[in-house]
Amino acid sequence: MIRITILDCGSTFVDEALPLSNRSKNPRAFTGIGRKKRHQIEMPVTAYLIEHPNALILVDTGWDTIVRENA
Numbered sequence: 586m587i588r589i590t591i592l593d594c595g596s597t598f599v600d601e602a603l604p605l606s607n608r609s610k611n612p613r614a615f616t617g618i619g620r621k622k623r624h625q626i627e628m629p630v631t632a633y634l635i636e637h638p639n640a641l642i643l644v645d646t647g648w649d650t651i652v653r654e655n656a
Contacts, residue, residue, distance in 0.1 A: 594630040
């Protein structure tokens with residue numbers, strides 16, 4: 586039997602330019618350096634655990650392109 590578990594790892598605050606790269610004219614905005622708190626957004630952090638009889642697989646997919654382009 587294969588079981589998939591979604592792991593809610595909490596959240597993190599990042600500059601809005603990181604996942605939404607088309608929202609800033611500043612090419613270094615994604616670093617958050619020198620940017621005000623109002624430009625920070627909270628993003629969920631999740632991973633997936635696949636349990637197979639022969640192995641455990643941990644998958645961290647990162648942010649999908651859709652998240653960056655159509656928030």
